[in-house]
Amino acid sequence: MLDFLNSLVTDRWEWYVVGPVISLCMFLLLYFGREFGVSASLRAGCAALGAGKYSSFFDFDWKSQKWNFMFVLGTILGGFVSTQFLNSNGNIGISEATKADLTALGFTNPGVDFLPAELFSISEFGIGMFLFLIVGGFLIGFGARYAGGCTSGHAISGLSNLQVPSLIAVCGFFIGGLAMTYFIFPTILKLLL
Amino acid sequence: MKLIKFLLIGILFGIALDKGEVVSWFRIYEMFKFQAFHMYGIIGSAVVIGIVVVWFIKRTSMQSSEGEIIRFTPKNMSVARYLIGGTFFGLGWAMVGACPGPMYILLGKGFLLVLIIILGALIGTFVYGLLRSKLPH
Numbered sequence: 001m002l003d004f005l006n007s008l009v010t011d012r013w014e015w016y017v018v019g020p021v022i023s024l025c026m027f028l029l030l031y032f033g034r035e036f037g038v039s040a041s042l043r044a045g046c047a048a049l050g051a052g053k054y055s056s057f058f059d060f061d062w063k064s065q066k067w068n069f070m071f072v073l074g075t076i077l078g079g080f081v082s083t084q085f086l087n088s089n090g091n092i093g094i095s096e097a098t099k100a101d102l103t104a105l106g107f108t109n110p111g112v113d114f115l116p117a118e119l120f121s122i123s124e125f126g127i128g129m130f131l132f133l134i135v136g137g138f139l140i141g142f143g144a145r146y147a148g149g150c151t152s153g154h155a156i157s158g159l160s161n162l163q164v165p166s167l168i169a170v171c172g173f174f175i176g177g178l179a180m181t182y183f184i185f186p187t188i189l190k191l192l193l
Numbered sequence: 194m195k196l197i198k199f200l201l202i203g204i205l206f207g208i209a210l211d212k213g214e215v216v217s218w219f220r221i222y223e224m225f226k227f228q229a230f231h232m233y234g235i236i237g238s239a240v241v242i243g244i245v246v247v248w249f250i251k252r253t254s255m256q257s258s259e260g261e262i263i264r265f266t267p268k269n270m271s272v273a274r275y276l277i278g279g280t281f282f283g284l285g286w287a288m289v290g291a292c293p294g295p296m297y298i299l300l301g302k303g304f305l306l307v308l309i310i311i312l313g314a315l316i317g318t319f320v321y322g323l324l325r326s327k328l329p330h
Binding site for chain 1 (some may be wrong): 213214297304320
């Protein structure tokens, strides 16, 4: 038992630990009368910044989403705590096949840190990287709102409630994700590297 | 102070996704290449347990901490909205390797360039709000 608790600090959490913890978070939010959906914080963020002046979509009582801002603040803190105190800093356990594919694409040291330096390093920052990140973020924000939810709202909450719309949305996630990974990303990378 | 519990749930969520490497760009790439079970195990087990949790809440008419019966609002049926919106989302998810939860967690890990992704996501949300009436739903 003590070994297991110790390994929670020192080792990567396996899927059978992480999955149930996500379900627990969803349950706790339901118990406290809220619905699990992280991208709703972006809509509330736009509303709080005054977007209601430009579209009725943002003209709502964003203060009702204050709890979601607290949740988001918690996730930021969680990332900090995990990195500083729970030994979560690098060496991602990705498969050898993935490493080989990424090396072939031109990445050096795939998996030594959480994010590839080729896409996220400040020392290599330039206009190309800026465009890459802002367009990626745009697609996430636009797509999540268009689909009415993201991974937490559709893939976790929606599927848990056996919602057909969420299943359609998850199919969309994979259509877009596979198109990006197999066809678009290799081309973008050639422009970036 | 009533909101502090949501901060704590967020911290738990952030730690779990970080310790499970869900926030790593490499894990998302690996998932879309079907080269490991890891991400499928996480989402799959979360959904299977989630189905039991939701079933149990409905079955027992469980009350929330605020004393009201927990209710679930069914999502409006449509195909275009979810398929097109979902495809846009998937393109972004596979590109920068983060969905909305992980992008915040990565910021807490100290990856400051993730702020550009968050800015992009806010702009994307705003543009959706502007174009909403013109898009097929």
